[in-house]
Amino acid sequence: MGETITFWVLAVVSVAAAFGLVFSRKAVYSALMxxxxxxxxxxxxxxxxxxxxxxxxxxxxxxxxxxxxxxxLMLVGVDSSDSLVETIKGQRFWAFVAGLGFAxxxxxxxxxxxxxxxxxxxxxxxxxxxxxxxxxxxxxxxVFAFEVTSALLITAALGAMVLAxxxxxxxxxxxxxxxxxxxxxxxxxxxxxxxxxxxxNAIDMPALLPDGSVSELSVNRxxxxxxxxxxxxPENARLAAAIRQVAAHGPRTEQPKVVQAVAEPAEVPVAAxxxxxxxxxxxxxxxxxxxx
Amino acid sequence: MTTHYLVLxxxxxxxxxxxxxxxxxxxxxxxxxxxxxNACNLAFVAFARQHGNLQGQIIAFFVMVVAAAEVVVxxxxxxxxxxxxxxxxxxxxNLLKY
Numbered sequence: 001m002g003e004t005i006t007f008w009v010l011a012v013v014s015v016a017a018a019f020g021l022v023f024s025r026k027a028v029y030s031a032l033m034x035x036x037x038x039x040x041x042x043x044x045x046x047x048x049x050x051x052x053x054x055x056x057x058x059x060x061x062x063x064x065x066x067x068x069x070x071x072x073l074m075l076v077g078v079d080s081s082d083s084l085v086e087t088i089k090g091q092r093f094w095a096f097v098a099g100l101g102f103a104x105x106x107x108x109x110x111x112x113x114x115x116x117x118x119x120x121x122x123x124x125x126x127x128x129x130x131x132x133x134x135x136x137x138x139x140x141x142x143v144f145a146f147e148v149t150s151a152l153l154i155t156a157a158l159g160a161m162v163l164a165x166x167x168x169x170x171x172x173x174x175x176x177x178x179x180x181x182x183x184x185x186x187x188x189x190x191x192x193x194x195x196x197x198x199x200x201n202a203i204d205m206p207a208l209l210p211d212g213s214v215s216e217l218s219v220n221r222x223x224x225x226x227x228x229x230x231x232x233x234p235e236n237a238r239l240a241a242a243i244r245q246v247a248a249h250g251p252r253t254e255q256p257k258v259v260q261a262v263a264e265p266a267e268v269p270v271a272a273x274x275x276x277x278x279x280x281x282x283x284x285x286x287x288x289x290x291x292x
Numbered sequence: 293m294t295t296h297y298l299v300l301x302x303x304x305x306x307x308x309x310x311x312x313x314x315x316x317x318x319x320x321x322x323x324x325x326x327x328x329x330n331a332c333n334l335a336f337v338a339f340a341r342q343h344g345n346l347q348g349q350i351i352a353f354f355v356m357v358v359a360a361a362e363v364v365v366x367x368x369x370x371x372x373x374x375x376x377x378x379x380x381x382x383x384x385x386n387l388l389k390y
Contacts (some may be wrong), residue, residue, distance in 0.1 A: 003293065004293070007293070007296055007297070011296070011380050014300070014304065015303055015304065015307070016334070018303075018304050018308070018327055019307060019313060021307075021320075021323060021324065021327060022307060022308075022310055022311035022314065022324065022387070024317065027317055027319055027320050028303075030320050030323055031323065034323045034326065034327060037304070037327060037330065038330060041330050041333070041334055042335075044334060045333075045337050048297070048337050048338060048340075048341050049341055049354075050337050050340070050341075050349050052349070052353075053333075053337060053349055053352055053353060053356075056353065056356060057333075057356070060325075060356055060360055061330070061359075064360065065326065065359070065360060065363050068363055068364065068367055069319065069322075069323060069367070070365075072319060072370060072371060073319060073368045074368070075371060076319065076370065076371065076374045076380045079378075080300075080320070083338070087383050091314075092314055095310055095313035095314050096314075098313065099310035099313065100306075101311050102306045102309060103302060103303055103306035103307075106299075106302035106305070106306065107299050107302050109300070110295060110299055110302060113295075115294050115295050115298075115342065118293060118294050118341050118342045118344075119342065119343060119344030120341060120344060121340065121344060121345075121346070123344060124344055124346050125335065125346075130346075130349075131344050134346055134349060134350065134353070137346055137347070137350050138353075140349060142350055142354075144302060145354060147369070149354065149357050152357070152358065152361050153357070153361055155359075155361075156361035156362075156364045157364070159364075159365045159368065160364045160365055160367075160368040163368035163369055163371070163372050164371055164372065165369045166329050166375070186293045221348070227333050239310050249352045263317075271305070272341040278370075281318075
């Protein structure tokens with residue numbers, strides 16, 4: 001009776017979560033839904049006299065595999081949502097038809113099969129329990145598969161290292177290089193922080209320069225774009241215009257400067273060949289790069 | 293009761309299959325593949341209890357190991373593709389077509 005209740009609750013939860021995995025627009029939600037499915041499957045294993053597999057499911061799947069998925073999601077970019085353009089005409093519709101047909105086929109086939117009462121694992125688990133029974137099988141009959149598994153794991157680890165490794169094509173930028181690049185650019189000081197001299201200290205509020213002009217360099221482009229998309233622009237027209245400008249084209253590099261004449265570098269030597277790529281970057285953009 | 297578990301397993305497998313066909317984000321496609329592997333494991337465990345021996349659980353255990361290795365390599369491939377193309381969409385990786 002207890003098993004029946006557990007099964008029905010977890011079956012509903014896991015099927016709903018599986019649909020959520022397929023249909024949620026954001027990849028992070030999909031990952032969380034997959035975690036729900038895996039956890040409920042772990043409980044179902046435990047109910048079916050497989051406590052070892054239940055624990056392994058939680059440790060390996062929800063612990064390791066899901067974390068790996070989330071790491072890669074963060075690396076690749078959480079906002080990389082699906083495009084809704086169909087490259088093949090009617091692909092979505094026919095995919096659903098095929099999936100539905102497959103599910104019906106499998107379910108009917110299983111339903112028609114005559115399945116007697118389960119033998120139960122009481123006899124198999126009798127000698128010391130489930131873990132001992134599994135260990136006996138793994139280290140006797142399936143010991144070769146077990147050994148091959150170790151080769152597989154080593155290959156996978158090597159493959160991941162080889163694939164994810166990036167060869168450095170240019171020497172690492174030293175502190176000297178960085179300092180030179182910074183002073184060759186037209187913004188040797190740190191960029192103005194958002195909210196400086198403004199009436200708000202929110203991160204999306206452009207700073208006011210001492211002469212009262214709005215500094216577009218102080219707003220992160222990602223945040224500005226988010227503000228424009230959600231329509232949360234400040235009431236002040238000048239600030240709103242600055243945010244729109246940053247969101248659309250990035251900050252204008254030519255800022256109205258009070259001390260323009262002093263800031264103008266007299267003789268800029270030609271950048272050396274071995275300069276790191278930071279030297280080529282226009283000084284107006286580092287805010288955007290840091291935001292990513 | 294075994295039939296119930298098998299039908300649930302079939303449902304999860306079919307949903308995973310739909311996800312693989314419908315979604316474009318390579319990572320989500322990969323998650324759907326994982327869902328299908330999990331559904332298979334559920335069927336294996338149910339059969340192990342049905343037949344009263346532990347071989348089904350052993351197979352499920354090995355499936356988990358292979359799935360873990362596969363996730364590592366697959367995600368590394370996705371990261372590499374993302375690095376060169378700045379996109380994780382499976383539609384963009386179509387160079388082999390031409």
